Amino acid sequence: MATLRPGSILDPQLECRTPDERRAHLGAGLVVTVAHAWKHAPRFRRQLEAAGLKPGDVHGLRDLSRIPITRKDALPAFQAEEPPFGGLLGGDVASMARLFQSPGPIHDAQGSEGDYWRFRHALAAAGFKKGDVVLVSASYHLTPLGFILDGAARSLGCPVIPGGVGQTELQLKAASGLGATAYLGTPSFLFQLLQKAREGNVPLKLEVAHVLAEMLPESLRSDIESFGVRCLQGYGTADLGCLAYECVEKGGWHLHPETIVEVLDLETGKPAAPGQPGEIVATIFDEAYPLVRFATGDIGTLAPEQRCACGRTAPKLAGLLGRVGDAVKVKGMFVRGGQMEAVLKKFPEAGRFRALVTREQHQDALTYEVEVDNPGQQGLPEAMADALREELKVRGEVKLVARGTLPEGGRKIDDRRVWK
Ligand SMILES: [Zn+2]
Secondary structure, rough: OOOOOOOOOOOOOHHHOOOHHHHHHHHHHHHHHHHHHHHHHHHHHHHHHHHOOOHHOOHHHHHHOOOOEEEEEHHHHHHHHHOOOOOOOOOHHHHHOOOEEOOOOOEEEEOOOOOOOOOOOHHHHOOOOOOOOOOEOOOOOOOHHHHHHHHHHOOOOOOOOEEOOHHHHHHHHHHHHHOEEEEEHHHHHHHHHHHHHHOOOOOOOOOOOEOOOOOOOOOHHHHHOOOOOOOEEEEEEEEOEEEEEOOOOOOOOOOOOOOEEEEOOOOOOOOOOOOOOEEEEEOOOOOOOOOOOOOEEEEEEEEEOOOOOOOOOOOOOEEEEEEEEOEEEEEEEOOOOOHHHHHHHOOOOOOEEEEEEEEEOOOEEEEEEEEEEOOOOOHHHHHHHHHHHHHHHOOOOEEEOOOOOOOOOOOOOOOOOOOO
16 A cells, blocks of 8 residues: 555545436445445334335435434344344444444444454545554444544554544554554544653653544644644544544544534525534445434534545545533543433432543533432442442542532533633
8 A cells, every 4th residue: 555645535535526427426325325324223214114114215315314213222222123223234243343332322234354443534535544553542342433443543553552432551552652643533542641651751752643532622632743743633433434534634533434414404404505503414325334324413514615625535524512402522532421320210219310421631520419318328329329420430529418519400510611
């Protein structure tokens, strides 16, 4: 493989199509995917039938809006009803490479080895090149992010240090000792690593980072880049893989050339005009797990039609604005009020509660306030914090408060983070 320059285009055939070519390509992918899912995924077949459709009725992108939407929020119920994948898998479980359980709980599948989740385009756009030693600071346990990034890096010819999550000192030592030149993971953890390296005078050769799974405010990006590390971001989900990514021109995220991404008005369900917020709904051309019109619950806007100096022709997402419903992303993981409630119900002492999400030094902080009769109880906050962490996979501190402190009917998650 040729050496990639920063921001090089991995596959000009895919990434530089004209709008007509793109529509034709994505339409053809849709037709094939719908036919495959109809044959192999019984729930999809029932959904299509309920809408009065057969695969032969789907001829291209013009028929997309007739296909029913599957909501990510519905997956836990579908999967419980029809285990383990809710009737949406496109092949046998036995033919999958890996199986995951993300918080929700939501089961996810990896259909094949290699760059299964299509992130290699995102890494190339950020300037990752063959031979970069890549520190992957994301979980390889039960949830897929570690493998998502690992597979993408290795498909570009980059050896990977599987750093996992936490253990900042150890990861720093590994990155320094093994000569990491590139980073994949959350921006807040990257910033921690860079600060620790400076404090401890640990030599680091990091030059480039692709970050995801949490917001990247411009203040954090410039703090990271002040260490000499180019920092670009991407967007995807555990179920759908890569949906969009920044190029070195920044100013929005190019939609992935092999994925249909819609931004749908929250009230009408019709395509939202550029600049108007809507829910991101995506279709991937994947035989193993053929998700068609899968509603992510993420709210975003499309950038006004514009040419990008990088040469990619795919439209751009201007950014993400939050979540539909009550899920909030904290330290890279979705947390939901309903999950917290289920955990706290196991403590007979617990009354009303709320979770406060704040931001200190570019790091998320999570604090639960829980009403009890006797806020002075020893050991109870720690026991609650442990149980919550076990379920939500995010560490938070529990503060006991007297009954009547929290507003009745108030929000379960109070997100007080300010992004700038
Ligand atoms: Zn571009």
